[in-house]
Amino acid sequence: MTSTKKDTVIIVGAGLCGTLLAIRLAQRGYGVELYERRSDMRKGMIDGGRSINLALSARGLMALDLVGIKEEILKECIPMHGRMIHNMDGSTRLSPYSGREEDYINSVSRSGLNIALLHKADEFDHLNIYFDAKCTQVDLKEGTAHFETPQGPKVAKGEVVIGTDGAGSAVRGSLMRKTPQLLFNYSQNFLRSGYKELAIPPGENGSHRIEKNALHIWPRGKFMMIALPNLDGSFTVTLFHPYEGEAGFNTLNSKEGLLSFFNKYYADSLEHMPELWEDYQDNPVGSLGTIKCYPWQAYGKTLIMGDASHAIVPFYGQGMNASFEDVRVFDKILDQNEGNWNQIFYDFQEVRYQNTNAIADLAIDNFYEMQDKVDDPPFIKKRMLEMQLEDQYNDYYSKYSLVTFRPELPYAEAMKKGRMQDAFLLEKCEEVESVEDLNLEEVYKELKKL
Amino acid sequence: MTSTKKDTVIIVGAGLCGTLLAIRLAQRGYGVELYERRSDMRKGMIDGGRSINLALSARGLMALDLVGIKEEILKECIPMHGRMIHNMDGSTRLSPYSGREEDYINSVSRSGLNIALLHKADEFDHLNIYFDAKCTQVDLKEGTAHFETPQGPKVAKGEVVIGTDGAGSAVRGSLMRKTPQLLFNYSQNFLRSGYKELAIPPGENGSHRIEKNALHIWPRGKFMMIALPNLDGSFTVTLFHPYEGEAGFNTLNSKEGLLSFFNKYYADSLEHMPELWEDYQDNPVGSLGTIKCYPWQAYGKTLIMGDASHAIVPFYGQGMNASFEDVRVFDKILDQNEGNWNQIFYDFQEVRYQNTNAIADLAIDNFYEMQDKVDDPPFIKKRMLEMQLEDQYNDYYSKYSLVTFRPELPYAEAMKKGRMQDAFLLEKCEEVESVEDLNLEEVYKELKKL
Numbered sequence: 001m002t003s004t005k006k007d008t009v010i011i012v013g014a015g016l017c018g019t020l021l022a023i024r025l026a027q028r029g030y031g032v033e034l035y036e037r038r039s040d041m042r043k044g045m046i047d048g049g050r051s052i053n054l055a056l057s058a059r060g061l062m063a064l065d066l067v068g069i070k071e072e073i074l075k076e077c078i079p080m081h082g083r084m085i086h087n088m089d090g091s092t093r094l095s096p097y098s099g100r101e102e103d104y105i106n107s108v109s110r111s112g113l114n115i116a117l118l119h120k121a122d123e124f125d126h127l128n129i130y131f132d133a134k135c136t137q138v139d140l141k142e143g144t145a146h147f148e149t150p151q152g153p154k155v156a157k158g159e160v161v162i163g164t165d166g167a168g169s170a171v172r173g174s175l176m177r178k179t180p181q182l183l184f185n186y187s188q189n190f191l192r193s194g195y196k197e198l199a200i201p202p203g204e205n206g207s208h209r210i211e212k213n214a215l216h217i218w219p220r221g222k223f224m225m226i227a228l229p230n231l232d233g234s235f236t237v238t239l240f241h242p243y244e245g246e247a248g249f250n251t252l253n254s255k256e257g258l259l260s261f262f263n264k265y266y267a268d269s270l271e272h273m274p275e276l277w278e279d280y281q282d283n284p285v286g287s288l289g290t291i292k293c294y295p296w297q298a299y300g301k302t303l304i305m306g307d308a309s310h311a312i313v314p315f316y317g318q319g320m321n322a323s324f325e326d327v328r329v330f331d332k333i334l335d336q337n338e339g340n341w342n343q344i345f346y347d348f349q350e351v352r353y354q355n356t357n358a359i360a361d362l363a364i365d366n367f368y369e370m371q372d373k374v375d376d377p378p379f380i381k382k383r384m385l386e387m388q389l390e391d392q393y394n395d396y397y398s399k400y401s402l403v404t405f406r407p408e409l410p411y412a413e414a415m416k417k418g419r420m421q422d423a424f425l426l427e428k429c430e431e432v433e434s435v436e437d438l439n440l441e442e443v444y445k446e447l448k449k450l
Numbered sequence: 451m452t453s454t455k456k457d458t459v460i461i462v463g464a465g466l467c468g469t470l471l472a473i474r475l476a477q478r479g480y481g482v483e484l485y486e487r488r489s490d491m492r493k494g495m496i497d498g499g500r501s502i503n504l505a506l507s508a509r510g511l512m513a514l515d516l517v518g519i520k521e522e523i524l525k526e527c528i529p530m531h532g533r534m535i536h537n538m539d540g541s542t543r544l545s546p547y548s549g550r551e552e553d554y555i556n557s558v559s560r561s562g563l564n565i566a567l568l569h570k571a572d573e574f575d576h577l578n579i580y581f582d583a584k585c586t587q588v589d590l591k592e593g594t595a596h597f598e599t600p601q602g603p604k605v606a607k608g609e610v611v612i613g614t615d616g617a618g619s620a621v622r623g624s625l626m627r628k629t630p631q632l633l634f635n636y637s638q639n640f641l642r643s644g645y646k647e648l649a650i651p652p653g654e655n656g657s658h659r660i661e662k663n664a665l666h667i668w669p670r671g672k673f674m675m676i677a678l679p680n681l682d683g684s685f686t687v688t689l690f691h692p693y694e695g696e697a698g699f700n701t702l703n704s705k706e707g708l709l710s711f712f713n714k715y716y717a718d719s720l721e722h723m724p725e726l727w728e729d730y731q732d733n734p735v736g737s738l739g740t741i742k743c744y745p746w747q748a749y750g751k752t753l754i755m756g757d758a759s760h761a762i763v764p765f766y767g768q769g770m771n772a773s774f775e776d777v778r779v780f781d782k783i784l785d786q787n788e789g790n791w792n793q794i795f796y797d798f799q800e801v802r803y804q805n806t807n808a809i810a811d812l813a814i815d816n817f818y819e820m821q822d823k824v825d826d827p828p829f830i831k832k833r834m835l836e837m838q839l840e841d842q843y844n845d846y847y848s849k850y851s852l853v854t855f856r857p858e859l860p861y862a863e864a865m866k867k868g869r870m871q872d873a874f875l876l877e878k879c880e881e882v883e884s885v886e887d888l889n890l891e892e893v894y895k896e897l898k899k900l
Contacts, residue, residue: 183640183642185640187638190635
């Protein structure tokens, strides 16, 4: 690592991805000018004070390790060793992520993580952060970004501009406005379900009212509820429901209706959610969209990464992890081509877009899998077989485990291998009445040959 | 048909689709206010005087027939009975579209057709056309559209607004700005090839220098040239080339380079194109994009159709035909639900988007088929077999024929049936050395069973 001051990089967006990138570039000796549309979240709560949490897993941790902040962050995390399935009758069942003790994911506060990264970024003299600066446009060939600030318009000039400004990216907007020149491919696709955040408050003395070290799921076919633990004893709860129909957000619009719905489908949660109706009323319904685009870079001067280039739905718990992985992959490509931004941006885009397309597709698959397959007998058998395999054979990884616990494996390869395994195991399960009828060792050996 | 004056419909875009729709709605007794961004093309040439032509086929004709203008238009068309394939060595071979005499497509001047429609539209007192009015925005729930005109801003208020303003649709832009509310899915995808128009001027006394009644193709694997006849004896020639590489538009940037390239690949055309270099320099490179979106309507008040909702690449010759078919399908749905715009818009969208998605995909397939399959032995055998089948059996239709000559069959069904036939025939061809080894009658009988 060099300490010489190199080119200045303008980064648009000081969220999770942008701040991590800023730190890494500062560590490498680049001048970094980091701009953020919102106010400094360290000076006040965002999201109306709600605790939003995310699942941090191996890919994200590997990137945090790169900048030396992994251990510090892990202290603020709650390990989740498996899924706690809540049945309609109130019974629960813990489904571990794998048989390997080291395979767990971590519940972390989104704003807590962002704040920790901002503090880390403050350590560098040659990294400046500007808040309340809304990007209006990027001059793609110039390394120049334009902002609206409370003090009036501002222009930032660097060697290159990198947009990490999220799903609604203004930098991507500038690429899109040059569609004919760049042949800019773009798609936005929404699921016909949305989400709404609720909460389970802490128990007595900050204890957790339900199992702390698990990701809780109430799977109900066409809709579901999940809950992730927070350090203060609370849980952040998310409803994933369609807009219309019995479970539709538009249908559940009265206190009586909502409570009766919860009584029917999520009965065991009711006692833990005294503010259910108030939370339901106060919190908006968010949409679940996937954004893909190509190219990610223009003229070797402008690049987008993170959600700006690949926003995905949350059903694989990989959105943040994929964005952090962007930074790790970018850093690796910097090693190979330092000094040649054109090559760096191009290589990054070419290596990365196939992998983020893969995780985007996997996340959508998982939405339908959770909705439609949860009661499907061959699928249940397959999942049982898979758990036995993971339990018995330390080197067997299910599709979920390949994605979640094998950070060295690119998403596209994890998808390919995982889908091949799934097809094979489903076929095996269709041949027998019960999973017990299968010879586990033979199945394992056949899998290894695939 | 009623002569009562009904609701007023605002139509944005007086191109081929919008003008046809305006005529049909006026015939049904609606008040129609038709707005067009460009000037009245009847008062001056557009496209710098270039003749642009299109292939008008059964689906388009069926829609023109609906408004009673088919025979008039056919008089301005040149029938093309098949593809004239130009080989590298200058030899040619006519590949008929089918064995049925009635199966031909028609070369028609784009501006000539548009002008004929505008004249027809002028016949209605309750149909007003406004040129030089650029749509800036639509109030989706209001039936209101805003325009910039040389006289200043103008607001048009009707019962509903229908956007037929092409691939760059401003009305679609208004839907897109309401993405979160409408969960607006959108994609734009470009081929890594573009196109450029050239010309073969008329021969002596307005004669055609090459076969008049054919669509000429110079297929060359990764690129190709086509030519369609015009009434004045000229041909409109289109190059479909990649941007980069030997045949790339960016590579062919000198007179010497271009002429030597033509000498190698399109030698037999050179003598007919005395202005080749001048045309090549003067005419821009256009991009080849596919646009899909959903929903097409909002609040039962705003609808998009034609290229505004489904822009496709030209490799099936169906862009204009699909847009005209939109009008025919819309008219049918009006019959069923007249008076209930909400139902009409919704039904139209639901019936139609699957079919336009199908033709969009078929058109892209055909681009790759023309590029990659033209020299592929099983594919050549399949095409030979297919031609024998169409020649021998009057009720056998290839995929191309299903799409082009069976207007009563929705695109999605034509695609499904055509792809099934293709897979079957390719399999048959792989079993034998030569197509002669197959029993045509048996193949035909098996096909009927599919």
